[in-house]
Amino acid sequence: MKISVIGCGYLGAVHAACMAELGHEVVGVDVDAQKVALLASGRAPFHEPGFEEILSRNVEAGRLTFSTDFADLAGAQVHFIGVGTPQLDGSYAADLTYVDAAVTTLAPHLGEHPDGPTLVVGKSTVPVGTAARLAEQLAPTGATLVWNPEFLREGFAVQDTISPDRIVYGLPGDADLAERGRATLDAVYADLLAQDIPRLLTDYATAELVKVAANSFLATKISFINAMAELCEATGADVTALAEAIGHDDRIGKKFLRAGIGFGGGCLPKDIRAFMHRAGELGVDQALTFLREVDSINDRRRDHVVNLARHALGGTFEGKKVAVLGAAFKPDSDDMRNSPALDIAARIESQGADVVITDPAAGPRLREERPYVTVADDAHTAAAGADLVLLLTEWKQFRELDPAALREVVARPYLIDGRNALDPAAWRAAGWTYAGIGRP
Structure with a gap:
């Protein structure tokens, strides 16, 4: 099957390469000529484990091409929309400019396909009600719209595309159109469905809500354990032991129960804010008021680490060197969007500290984008002569550091573990003053 993917950012590029890996003929379209040229050469414009391998393999095999010209979509039966929906400037709302532009530009290229119904598949995270509006816009073209939300975790995006834990189809209300959409998308995902991956058939609104509801639940879980960390610090309790104890309850589970500096990235913060905004538009804003506190708790964690750092340095950052381990919002990624690590580093530097940052993947991008x-x-280079070391992104390289060797290069062996990723006993035994989050 010939497929197009509109938008070749993180979501679209990974999806395009994975669809080619499944054997489809895929063309990715994006307005960014530099990004298209890089992808067309088989090189990844961002860090994602395993992505560049399948990208280059399928480009070389001729199954995957990239273009800036929508005319190159000719002949495709299925068109995926994978453009970004960032937070709107000055508002909590999602900015749908790129989604609307993709549909408007795509529409003139749609029509009957000799192999069956033409399908437009939305993967972008959008406010509930968007799919119904876009379906009306596409109706004159004869194309069927299905909303197929993505559930990618950065660092696991290839795995989550090739072998997801579920596949959701948001189908139109018309039974015939719904069946056409289901059958065509089943053909696209035939190899995945053969793995017995659960496939859920829903209406448009439910499919749109699945992604934001999932992200809101995860954000709530993270902020919950961070709120518990605040209580633990006030009482002398240990939040890591608390998390382990409650995590044994299978109704709660252990995942996303590590206290730290909070969540960031391009999804969770803007998705929960857009969710709150949309609830307000629908007149049910009180249903999601708890997300305001989730967001507030998350922001407080950054303030808390800055305060911990200031206290560790005797009340002032002036004239002190601080080494920051981590710039990406999470390990196995070079994504620095809304990164708690970068935000904390910037706040400390603005208060007079000499800050040096290191990150295995985001470092080169940081040099280029923020010279x-x-x-x-x-x-070791970052920590040379440092008065304080902050671990803010839990890369494996940082978790496996030898505390004795690192102590040899610092001016003062004081470490704040903002991710509770290290063994306090091992670092203290090596002569470090160790401070975690919500730990004695």
């Missing part, structure tokens, strides 16, 4: 930031190649 005014001091970036080191590795943890």
Whole structure:
């Protein structure tokens, strides 16, 4: 089957490469000529484990091409929309400019396909009600719209596309159109469905809500354990032991129960805010008022680490060197959007500290995008002469650091573990003053 993917950012590029890996002929379209040229050469414009391998393999095999010209979509039966929906400037709302532009530009290229119904498949995360509006816009073209939300975790995006834990189809209300959409998308995902991956058939609104509801639940779980960390610090309790104890309850589970500096990235923060905004538009804003506190708790964690750092340095950052381990919002990614690590580093630097940052993947991008930031190649270089070390992104390289060796290069062996990723006993035994989040 010939497929197009509109939008070749993180979501679209990974989806395009994975669809080609499944054997489809895929063309990715994006307005960014530089990004298209990079992808067309088989090189990844971002860090994602396993992505560049399948990208280059399928480009070389001729199954995957990239273009800036919508005319190159000719002949495709299925068109995926994978453009971004960032937070609107000055508002909590999602900015649908790119989604609307993709549909408007795609529409003139749609029509009857010799192999069956033409299908437009939305993958972008959008406010509930968007799919119904777009379906009306596409109706004159004869194309059927299905909303097929993505559930990618950065660092696991290839795995989550090739072998997801579920597949959701948001289908139109018309039974005939719904059946056409289901059958065509089943053909696209035939190899995945053969793995007995659960496939859920819903209406448009439910499919749109699945992604934002899932992200809101995860954000709530993270902020819950961070709220517990605040209580633990006030009482002398240990939040890691607390999390382990409650995590044994299979109704709660252990995942997303590590206290730390909070969540960031391009999805969770803007998705929960857009969810709140949309609830307000629908007149049910009180149903999601708890998400305001989830967001507030998350922001407080950054303030807390800055305060911990100031206290560790005797009440002032002036004239002190601080090494920051981590710039990406999570490990196995170079994504620095709404990164708690970068935000904390910037706040500390603005208060007079000499800050040096290192990150295995985001470091090179940070040098290029923010040349005014001091970036080191590795943890030992960053920590040389440091009065304080902050672990803010839990990369494996940082978790496996030898505390005795690192102590040899610092001016003062004081570490704040903002992710509770290290063994306090091992670091204290090596002579470090260790401070975690919500730990004695």
